Amino acid sequence: MSAHEVELDVLRIAHGGVAVAELDGRVVFVADTLPGERVLARITDDRHDRFWRADTVRVLAASQDRVRHVWRAASVDRAPEHRAGGAEFGHIAPHRQRALKRTVLRDALRRTARMPDAEIDALDIAVAAAPGEADGTRSRTxxxxxxxxxxxxxxxxxxxxxxxxxxxxxxxxxxxxxxxxxxxxxxxxxxxxxxxxxxxxxxxxxxxxxxxxVGDRTFRLEALGFWQVHPAAPVVLTAAVQQAIDPALLDPDADNLDLYGGVGLLAAALAGAQDVRVTTVEADAAASAHAAHNLADLPRTRAVAARVDAFLAGGVARPGATVVLDPPRSGAGIDIVRAIAASGPAQVVYVACDPVALARDVAVFAEHGWGVDRLDAFDLFPNTHHLEAVARLTPR
Structure with missing residues (x-):
């Protein structure tokens, strides 16, 4: 054992695909392991007083949920510097991956969104398995x-x-x-x-x-433009958004919004089979042009090429709307959330690909009297720490 290698008992999971151990009262974030294991780890970053970072070098006592890594190039059998990134949960049985992701989501709601445990428990959060290969391989397009x-x-x-x-x-x-x-x-x-x-x-x-x-609808987009990576994700998220919308709060004649709308996938989900008025807002001009084409058969939809913050600053959002938003991984942010809440919508359906970013925005909504009354999560990035969540927020 070198001076930079230590034996660690892994305690719990953290956001970002790493687990947590402790060493002399200091938190150590350890890659390529999972709770319940004992590992030999190499310290890679000891610059911080409160925490260090480490890579697993060898597993000394394995969890019963450790499996042979789905990608040999990323296996713990390789030296850490020669392990392929992008499959940080590939050594964990799929059911345990989903359980860990659920833990991270609940922790984010408790720590970052400051939601009481009783409210989190009432959401009955589960992380649904994605359709496809049972081991989560062959899942990226x-x-x-x-x-x-x-x-x-x-x-x-x-x-x-x-x-x-x-x-x-x-x-x-x-x-x-x-x-x-x-x-x-x-x-x-x-x-x-x-x-x-x-x-x-x-x-x-x-x-x-x-x-x-997606179903019976086609979507044109730039060849290298944004589209969901998992083959089943567009169908799964379309259904999740439609199920999250409370029909009692949906006014087809309101100024309903699809923010960060891309090429119109979720605008189509919001419009559904009904004659619902929807404006989809997307900063990328090419994607917005494709959205206009993709939604042309829905006469009460329109596509606006604009930054979401600029669009909302124009005062065009009106009370009583249903707002769907699918922001980037960093989340919508304080100013966007405040602008949405100030416009007085009936409900907000938030599609998130990062649980901590979602929780930060939920905390801002809570400051304005809003709360989460439905939350569904989906394992659309198997063998990684990522997950998708669809939350419905309403005024309290």
């Missing part, structure tokens, strides 16, 4: 890889910019794995499976728009 100076291709190692060359991509759908090159030029490579198309492209490469199908 879009993969971003990096290229090192020698042209070798792979992901970065976790928390670094070191490219780990790989020969397989078990988390990607099979057609994408077939596109994995041995060598490439440039700095990044995007592998995309869209509809019946598959292709590899540099991040600035211009390609024709692609088409994705």
């Amino acid at each position: 879009r993969v971003r890889l990096h290229v090192d100076r020698d042209g070798r291709v792979g992901p970065f190692a976790s928390r670094s910019r070191r490219v780990v060359p790989v020969q397989d991509l078990p988390l990607a759908v099979e057609p994408l794995e077939a596109l994995l090159p041995g060598r490439a030029r440039g700095r990044e490579l995007e592998l995309v499976a869209a509809g019946s198309e598959t292709f590899a492209a540099g991040p600035r490469e211009q390609r024709p728009a692609v088409v994705e199908r």
Whole structure:
């Protein structure tokens, strides 16, 4: 054991795909383990007084929920600096992955949103398994890889910019794995499976728009534009948003909003089969133009190309609306939440891909008299720490 290696008993899970141990009264965030294990870990960051960071070097006492990693390139059998990033839960049995994600979500609501335990318990939170492979492989239709100076291709190692060359991509759908090159030029490579198309492209490469199908509706989007990564995610989130909307609070004639609307997926979910008035707001002009095309058959929808903050600052939001928002991973933020709450909507349906960001925004809503009365979570990023959540908030 070197001076920088320590034995640790892993206590609990933390946000970000790492677990928590303690050493001489200090918190240590440890990668590539899970609660209940004892590991030999290498300290990688001891600059902070309150916490250190460490990588698992060897598992001394394994949890019963540890499994062979789904991606050999990311396995604990490799030295930490040579482990592929992007599959930080791949050594954990799927049912335990979902349980840990539920714990992280509940902790975020308690610690960051400051919700009482009784309110959290009343939500009866469960993390639903995503459709597809039982072990969570073959679940990504879009993969971003990096290229090192020698042209070798792979992901970065976790928390670094070191490219780990790989020969397989078990988390990607099979057609994408077939596109994995041995060598490439440039700095990044995007592998995309869209509809019946598959292709590899540099991040600035211009390609024709692609088409994705969700149920009986098609959505046109930029080839390298944003779209949900899991093959089932658009269908799952469409259904989740529709189920989260309280029909008693939905006024079809109100100025209903879809904020951070992309190419119109959730605007279509909000419009549903009813004649609902919806404005979808998206800062990316190309995505907004696609939204206008994708929603053209819904006569009471319109697409506005604008930043959400600028749109709301214009005072166009009206009382009584249903607001759907799907902000970036960082969340909507204080100013956006305050503007939404001030406009007096009937309900807000919030689609989140980060539990702590969701909890921060829930805390701001709470300051304005709003609370969460429904919360559904989905494991649409299996073998990683990420999850999607759909919350309904209403005035108290």
